[in-house]
Amino acid sequence: MHWLMVRRSCPAWLLMVLLFALYIVSAASAHADGGSGGCNVLKDPTCTVSVGGLGAGGSGSTGAGGDGGSSGVSKDPCAVYPDAVYGDRPPTVSRACADELQGKYCNAILGDILDGLKYPSVNNLTPAQAVLVNGNLARSGCPVIVTTATLAQRAFDSIVFPRPSGHRSPSEAQRYNGYPFTYVGLWTYYWTDPAIWRPLTATASAAGLTATVTATPSSLSFDPGDGSGSQSCAGPGRPWLESDGDSAPSEGACGYRYSRVTGPGYGHPITSTQTIVWKITWTGTGNSGGEIAALSTSTSGQLNVLQIKTVNR
Incomplete structure (x- = not known):
């Protein structure tokens, strides 16, 4: 009855438009959930980033809260972004993945700085060495390190040293x-x-x-x-x-x-x-x-x- 009512009330060209639109919506829905009720990682990268565990049934949704990944999907926040899918266009990644990539980049920068300056590990830096390392990190767009040595330098910088009275x-x-x-x-x-x-x-x-x-x-x-x-x-x-x-x-x-x-x-x-x-x-x-x-x-x-x-x- 519904189809007859539509056919009688709509011109033929409008019916064709409606049918095409219905087809597009159906195809997009099938692509989005992969046939299993999930979401489209290409259009919404955040939907599959599972920092706190995958959803029940392995759908990959971050809002569900599940059994910790029984679906076999990786918990690496950047694992769901294969470069080949995007061709020459860089992907728009989730905040979790961006933080992961930034952390790896800055850790590599820190290693290069320590190696280049012939400094010991981060925890063995003197306050003066920590200041130099943090200056290099800041110029590379990376957050500064926080250690007891960097805090000692911060405390030292806050002291107002008096001059002798003469x-x-x-x-x-x-x-x-x-x-x-x-x-x-x-x-x-x-x-x-x-x-x-x-x-x-x-x-x-x-x-x-x-x-x-x-x-x-x-x-x-x-x-x-x-x-x-x-x-x-x-x-x-x-x-x-x-x-x-x-x-x-x-x-x-x-x-x-x-x-x-x-x-x-x-x-x-x-x-x-x-x-x-x-x-x-x-x-x-x-x-x-x-x-x-x-x-x-x-x-x-x-x-x-x-x-x-x-x-x-």
């Missing part, structure tokens, strides 16, 4: 002809603020790993600026006291005696520099750890060396 006797706040000064032949004491002389720590965590960096001031040096070279002390030094007179530095004090005046006319001051050297170590998850290259912070200032016989400090 204190000196006589006080650098005093001026002669517009410049700070000291005296020839007498002890010039130098020191830094004790509040600066303390360990600095920072911690970074990610991916279940943690690393802590500790930076400890190890020495204070003073370059007098007269060409004689740096003078070093183990600690931060201390201010000059009246009880010190012109005696050699003691009880933690640091000092230097200039042997010649600046001049002529004290219009050509010299530049002195204080420097703190920081020793840096790190520890991380799994008994990892080591050292990071020492770092120095400095403060410079100008001064004249005066020739007088009587000194009031």
Whole structure:
């Protein structure tokens, strides 16, 4: 009855169009399920990617949840994309397959980087080596590696290292002809603020790993600026006291005696520099750890060396 009703109500040409459309739909449906109720991997690649197990009955649908692959279809997310099917046209793959391919590519890139730099395995890199490796990975479009060494470098980068305060006797706040000064032949004491002389720590965590960096001031040096070279002390030094007179530095004090005046006319001051050297170590998850290259912070200032016989400090 239905066919007669259609035939009586439709022109012949329209009937032909309807019949052809019905044929196309039927053929596409048969191709899509392969005769077994599945889906078309060529038109919908994600339908057969089975990360969590294949569907019941082996249809390959990701939404069904089944017995873990009894149909025999591979769980490799890229196994359902034979290149020959597409000819010269690259396939549009699922997200799971794209991630798989990206991972393999980046693992190969990482291996090439480590081999080219003659570095040990990823877990044995120093923080500095890890930074170099990650820079190369980033330039290749790959995600950076995360290890305790990379976290140690991240923690180190977050530390703000203070400069020495640059204190000196006589006080650098005093001026002669517009410049700070000291005296020839007498002890010039130098020191830094004790509040600066303390360990600095920072911690970074990610991916279940943690690393802590500790930076400890190890020495204070003073370059007098007269060409004689740096003078070093183990600690931060201390201010000059009246009880010190012109005696050699003691009880933690640091000092230097200039042997010649600046001049002529004290219009050509010299530049002195204080420097703190920081020793840096790190520890991380799994008994990892080591050292990071020492770092120095400095403060410079100008001064004249005066020739007088009587000194009031």
